[in-house]
Amino acid sequence: MAGRSYFRPIPQAQGGRWRLAGGWTGFSQLERLTRGAPPRIVDDAPAEVLAALTAPRAPVAGLAMDRPRLMGIVNATPDSFSDGGRYDPVAHLRALADAGAAILDIGGESTRPGADEIDPATETARILPAIRAARGLAPVSVDTRKAAVAQAAIAAGAVMVNDVSGLDFDPGLADVVAASDLPLCLMHAQGLPQDMQDDPRYDDVLLDVFDALEARIARAEAAGIARDRIIVDPGIGFGKTEAHNLSILRRISLYHGLGCPILLGVSRKRFIGRIGRADPPAARMPGTLALSVAAIAQGVQIHRVHDVAEHAQALRVIAALNDKEDEAER
Template identity: 45%
Template sequence: MDQVYLRPIGFAASPQSEHGGAVRLAGGMIYAHRFAIIRRSGAEIVSRTLVSADGMAEALGCLPDDVAADAEAQWGALRFAHPAIQLGERTIRLDQPQIMGVLNVTPDSFSDGGDFLDDPDAGRAHAAAMLEAGAAIVDIGGESTRPGAAATWEGDELKRVLPAVKYCSAMGAAISVDTRRPAVMEAALDAGAHIINDVSALRHDPRSLELVAARGCMVILMHAPGSGADLHANSEYGNVVLDVFDWLKSARDRAVVAGVARERIILDPGIGFGKSLSDNLALLNALPLLHALGQPLLLGASRKRMIGALSNEAPAAERLGGSVALAIAGMDAGVQLLRVHDVAASVQARNVWRGLRDAALTDFSDIPED
């Protein structure tokens, strides 16, 4: 069966710089005026047609019937403005990038494992500092999912996560919990969490789908090639960008069929999970394509090994510059949520980036008058 993909490839600082011939991607601050319509049959790309925003209707009308409806849906998704999400007392707008701060309560996470596990006062202070610095959401994790990490017993994960959820909830924080286990999901939601961030995309335990659907909470579905205990396994791709797109589409549809409301689903390409350096770079360069799935996007690239691979193997604690660079790449792609360890630096980068985008919208100096 042939498949079709609408990939934005040409970007403008503002719609007026293209005399109105640009579309606003996903209701954010990125404008695209040129697109590639890609068709593939199996693993083989059979055509790639370049088209302007103004010429899209005509181009879609020329597509074969077996892909035309999907292409139309993707074109609508690229232009869909995502509404704000309500997380407890907090309203998170998705018309600009938002920062999700990481709070690991684990002994073995690659970056900050052990820093906040047995010291709730330190964890509370870190969460408060992230919120004060401008984090929109705090993401709490009680199990390391780095390559080679040992599985965590459910009871241990509960003991790690629940105190952190409770003290973050007491601060009025919007809370995400990074877990694969339905018992942890349920207890965390009961304790005040608002989002389930599942690196297995609700595949680790079949009960997770039913639980998330019944609770009506937001859920983040992340791409990882492994289906068992090792999420990094089975990492063979025909075309990593298009394969991840198809996988996320299937994960979204599986959740919707199970009763999860589509407007409650966020998608994450899973940078670093079962992907080589070249795979990660290809995905990062192709992030705007994922807006064609019609869901808000999350990017989690902070301090990941690819930064070290490009920086003389800099250790995790010395990857701030690379982390900010990847966060800005996500902003330039229109990603709505950026999961980071260094909140203050990322918020500052976002604010400067936002200033540049705002200024571009009001800069008419190089546009001649009629």
């Protein structure tokens, strides 16, 4: 959108004139971003921008957004890029919950680059045993693009819907979520898994993704989903090159301006392996953790990860460094 100014809060670990999203990070200055112009550091922003940046976020699945939360990945699929078919999803649930996952994200369809779509019945059959087994362990998010799958998952006990298409794939999904009164994560993706990495292009990836998420939020609200039930995910690796991913991650605090909690899913992704020289996905935990810690410093609330125990340890150390002893003991 030519001529529009965007304001990215510049986080600081201690103090700050304002609190970012009512959370653990403050800021006193902002980066003013305009298409086609260099960034400018400013000391203030319009009142509506500051209101969106500073308003405390509503709880997600009963979890306060005043501290970082870990979402454990449970792939009930035979072909996910990192761990498809390598464990029993039901047995994996307890290990993730015991390790510190605050939310369990259960999916039955791989959305890795090049993956083919599967039918709703197959996807539903894969996830329902895991959702039922997760009762009493942690709140369950269902990772699906499809209304029929979400409906079955909600009936089985899921308390959140995580849609990697951002309501682009199945027009009926918005109505299902609106009727359920549950939270919805809207992710940005360019294209479908079959072709999204063929040749992704943007005018300005950071700002293009902001605009696209803003449009998806408006669509969700028009369908009856309140903004305080919406989470946003910039979709790292979904129709984005390595350079695109890094541009978003360097300035991810921009997306607090949407007024919603931010979910980040970078766990074990291919660009981490290339940069970190770790070819097998399971060897990419250190690189993933580095990006998670950097995002926590920018106030990102929810981190979707495979390696929950390692991330939980990092969160305890960060809490101790920030003199939050009560959180460090948890």
